[in-house]
Amino acid sequence: MKIGVVGLGKMGQAVAYRLIKGRFAVIGFDPDSTAREELKEMGGMPIDSVEELAKIVDVVWLMVPAGKIVDDVITAIKPKLKKDAVIIDGGNSHFPDSVRRAESLAQDGISYLDVGTSGGLNGRDIGFSLMVGGEKKVFDRLEPIFEALAAPNGYGYMGPAGAGHYVKMVHNGIEYALLQAYGDGFALLKKNNRYENFNLEEISRVWSNGSVIRSWIMDLAHNVFNKDQELIKVSGKVGGGSTGRWTVQESHEQNIPVPMIEKSLKIRDDSQKTGGNYATKVVAMLRNQFGGHKVEKV
Amino acid sequence: MKIGVVGLGKMGQAVAYRLIKGRFAVIGFDPDSTAREELKEMGGMPIDSVEELAKIVDVVWLMVPAGKIVDDVITAIKPKLKKDAVIIDGGNSHFPDSVRRAESLAQDGISYLDVGTSGGLNGRDIGFSLMVGGEKKVFDRLEPIFEALAAPNGYGYMGPAGAGHYVKMVHNGIEYALLQAYGDGFALLKKNNRYENFNLEEISRVWSNGSVIRSWIMDLAHNVFNKDQELIKVSGKVGGGSTGRWTVQESHEQNIPVPMIEKSLKIRDDSQKTGGNYATKVVAMLRNQFGGHKVEKV
Numbered sequence: 001m002k003i004g005v006v007g008l009g010k011m012g013q014a015v016a017y018r019l020i021k022g023r024f025a026v027i028g029f030d031p032d033s034t035a036r037e038e039l040k041e042m043g044g045m046p047i048d049s050v051e052e053l054a055k056i057v058d059v060v061w062l063m064v065p066a067g068k069i070v071d072d073v074i075t076a077i078k079p080k081l082k083k084d085a086v087i088i089d090g091g092n093s094h095f096p097d098s099v100r101r102a103e104s105l106a107q108d109g110i111s112y113l114d115v116g117t118s119g120g121l122n123g124r125d126i127g128f129s130l131m132v133g134g135e136k137k138v139f140d141r142l143e144p145i146f147e148a149l150a151a152p153n154g155y156g157y158m159g160p161a162g163a164g165h166y167v168k169m170v171h172n173g174i175e176y177a178l179l180q181a182y183g184d185g186f187a188l189l190k191k192n193n194r195y196e197n198f199n200l201e202e203i204s205r206v207w208s209n210g211s212v213i214r215s216w217i218m219d220l221a222h223n224v225f226n227k228d229q230e231l232i233k234v235s236g237k238v239g240g241g242s243t244g245r246w247t248v249q250e251s252h253e254q255n256i257p258v259p260m261i262e263k264s265l266k267i268r269d270d271s272q273k274t275g276g277n278y279a280t281k282v283v284a285m286l287r288n289q290f291g292g293h294k295v296e297k298v
Numbered sequence: 299m300k301i302g303v304v305g306l307g308k309m310g311q312a313v314a315y316r317l318i319k320g321r322f323a324v325i326g327f328d329p330d331s332t333a334r335e336e337l338k339e340m341g342g343m344p345i346d347s348v349e350e351l352a353k354i355v356d357v358v359w360l361m362v363p364a365g366k367i368v369d370d371v372i373t374a375i376k377p378k379l380k381k382d383a384v385i386i387d388g389g390n391s392h393f394p395d396s397v398r399r400a401e402s403l404a405q406d407g408i409s410y411l412d413v414g415t416s417g418g419l420n421g422r423d424i425g426f427s428l429m430v431g432g433e434k435k436v437f438d439r440l441e442p443i444f445e446a447l448a449a450p451n452g453y454g455y456m457g458p459a460g461a462g463h464y465v466k467m468v469h470n471g472i473e474y475a476l477l478q479a480y481g482d483g484f485a486l487l488k489k490n491n492r493y494e495n496f497n498l499e500e501i502s503r504v505w506s507n508g509s510v511i512r513s514w515i516m517d518l519a520h521n522v523f524n525k526d527q528e529l530i531k532v533s534g535k536v537g538g539g540s541t542g543r544w545t546v547q548e549s550h551e552q553n554i555p556v557p558m559i560e561k562s563l564k565i566r567d568d569s570q571k572t573g574g575n576y577a578t579k580v581v582a583m584l585r586n587q588f589g590g591h592k593v594e595k596v
Contacts, residue, residue: 118509129509131501151508156500159493166493167501170483175511177479177558184556185472188545192552195457195464202454203429203465210449211416211427212588213473215513247486254490257575258482260475263561277555290510 002027003145004057006050006073007091008035010292011117012063014124015090015149016044019061022148029053054080059088059142063117066093066242074101078108086111086138094246095133095162095169102134102161111138114161116168119151120290127151131171133164173247173261178217179286180264183279186221190229191278200225220289221282231285235296236276238268238283300325301443302355304348304371305389306333308590309415310361312422313388313447314342317359320446327351352378357386357440361415364391364540372399376406384409384436392544393431393460393467400432400459409436412459414466417449418588425449429469431462471545471559476515477584478562481577484519488527489576498523518587519580529583533594534574536566536581 001024005016008030016039019026026044029052030036036046047053054060054077062073070093077087087110089098098114105112116131117123130150132139139146139157146155158167189198204222208214228234244265251258271280275298287293299322303314306328314337317324324342327350328334334344345351352358352375360371368391375385385408387396396412403410414429415421428448430437437444437455444453456465487496502520506512526532542563549556569578573596585591 118505118511120510123508127508129504129507129512131504154504154507154509156504158501159495163493163496167487167496170486171505171509171511173486174479174483177482178476178511178513181472181475181479181558181562184475184558185468188468188471188549188552188554188556189465191554192548194548194552195461197457198461198465203456206427206429206452206454207416207469209427209452210421210425211452211469212418212514213416213469213476214427215476215515216510217513247483250490250492251486254486254492256486256489257577258486259561259565260479260482260558263557264479267557279555 001025001059001145002057004028004053004060005044006053006060006062007064008032008039009063010121011090013038014121015061015063015117017042017124018127018149019145020044022144024145024148027053027057050076051080053077054085055082057085058082059086059145062087062089063091066091066097070097070101074105078105078110081110086113086142088113088115088142089165090115090117092116092168092172092243093165095165098133098165099162111135112161113138113142114164116164116171118168118171121292122290123151127154130155131158131164131167132156133158133166134161169243169246169250172243173258176244176264176268177260178215179283180267180279181260182217182221182286183282186282187277187279200229217286217290220286223289224282224285231278231281233297234281234285235298236271236278236280236284237296238271238276238280238287239293240287241265241268244268299323299357299443300355302326302351302358303342304351304358304360305362306330306337307361308419309388311336312419313359313361313415315340315422316425316447317443318342320442322443322446325351325355348374349378351375352383353380355383356380357384357443360385360387361389364389364395368395368399372403376403376408379408384411384440386411386413386440387463388413388415390414390466390470390541391463393463396431396463397460409433410459411436411440412462414462414469416466416469419590420588421449425452428453429456429462429465430454431456431464432459467541467544467548470541471556474542474562474566475558476513477581478565478577479558480515480519480584481580484580485575485577498527515584515588518584521587522580522583529576529579531595532579532583533596534569534576534578534582535594536569536574536578536585537591538585539563539566542566
């Protein structure tokens with residue numbers, strides 16, 4: 001099975017890497033020539049346009065920013081695709097867009113899966129957590145792909161079109177709240193004047209081993225504090241925000257409260273205006289750890 | 299080294315178990331004769347009173363509910379202790395109490411360590427996360443005990459008297475917020491009318507493997523949904539609350555905001571009045587998973 005990966009940024013490259021390791025033939029496109037060169041070095045075949053890619057692959061894995069660019073790529077590749085080809089959107093698209101795209105492509109006989117992809121840059125090595133939406137029979141047919149990409153036991157069929165991105169949206173909402181919860185706690189430990197010498201490196205190490213609040217995010221916190229716990233030069237402005245905002249919007253439309261997610265989104269938004277505080281610095285550093293998201297310097 | 303464990307409830311028994319496994323001589327007291335019998339079966343030596351226990355041990359590990367009972371036990375054992383004996387409070391005492399007790403006992407030449415103990419019932423098998431406060435030289439001397447009790451790499455010296463319980467207090471505050479964050483997300487998935495067939499067992503399995511939000515709590519969520527995801531008979535009233543309340547109180551005194559922890563405490567308090575919702579049912583079930591905390595039935 002030939003798989004075309006469109007978008008060879010940090011996450012797209014990791015997807016290509018795992019597919020190649022899983023012995024799939026990987027053809028990749030990215031407008032950046034360095035990214036194409038790197039694909040070649042890892043055993044994939046770079047190609048000069050998405051149209052050329054579409055002609056020869058059985059599956060197109062889109063790993064591009066959510067929004068118009070997804071539609072643009074689909075419009076460009078649609079007329080060139082082989083019969084029975086499948087398009088997979090592995091990015092963070094808003095689920096209603098995925099529903100719309102799946103319905104529209106179905107009219108042209110093209111299958112479409114929406115796959116929420118979690119795990120950050122580390123997923124390249126240990127495998128991703130994949131939430132798949134779309135037609136069950138297409139999921140079944142492409143299961144070897146998901147198996148190659150995912151961590152052991154780390155993929156599953158979530159439901160019809162949009163379900164994969166819906167679950168990923170909620171995942172990200174939870175992520176916002178978890179990050180801020182840890183940020184809160186570390187801020188109190190660091191800034192209180194009762195025990196001024198708390199060592200967050202030590203504390204995060206102890207908490208990473210055996211505690212109720214151990215988690216991958218906690219391991220990343222230990223990586224952060226291992227290097228720097230003053231965070232003086234780190235900006236407390238936290239970026240991102242779209243998936244969390246969609247979660248809160250959906251919560252309002254469905255009349256199901258998600259107070260923790262809503263609060264963390266508010267804090268993130270406020271941090272852009274006020275510059276944030278120690279807690280949001282920790283959040284920014286954690287996002288940098290798992291996703292390579294840029295941290296502003298002050 | 300002979301260690302006396304006072305309080306052989308769920309956590310005290312787990313402490314005794316690990317100490318015995320670590321080849322320490324364990325003498326244990328609990329007012330409940332069944333608990334004493336169980337200690338005997340696992341290779342420890344039950345004893346009929348704390349006074350008798352105090353006479354023969356080098357270290358007393360208190361695993362009793364926070365509050366007056368800690369002071370009562372200390373008052374009872376203090377006159378009986380051997381020279382150089384150490385009292386360790388492994389429970390969830392409020393840190394100012396630990397400072398007071400350490401200072402008071404120091405006047406009688408008795409060393410006192412406050413040890414925040416995290417990991418829940420599972421700690422019996424994999425070891426606990428231990429946050430130790432008190433005199434550094436006493437910590438150093440008793441390190442073999444902590445090593446036997448803790449998960450690999452799971453203990454550390456936090457600082458002077460009260461520091462262990464302070465760090466554990468913040469740990470618990472974070473725990474409140476994490477639990478509610480997951481509860482929020484699972485509630486939206488379960489109760490939305492857009493994708494009514496989401497399978498939380500599947501979703502929590504996928505999220506447990508490779509995702510950014512993977513954690514021990516997530517593993518416990520999978521255990522919960524594995525058995526039941528409707529939670530119809532589970533009350534949404536969430537118990538506990540003291541350590542979270544102390545965290546929020548300290549946040550106010552120190553003027554360091556912990557908005558996520560404060561929000562989760564508020565939700566927990568409200569649940570007692572309103573009966574809660576699906577999200578707080580999840581929280582109650584998670585607390586039951588890690589700590590064996592009782593879940594009300596409706």
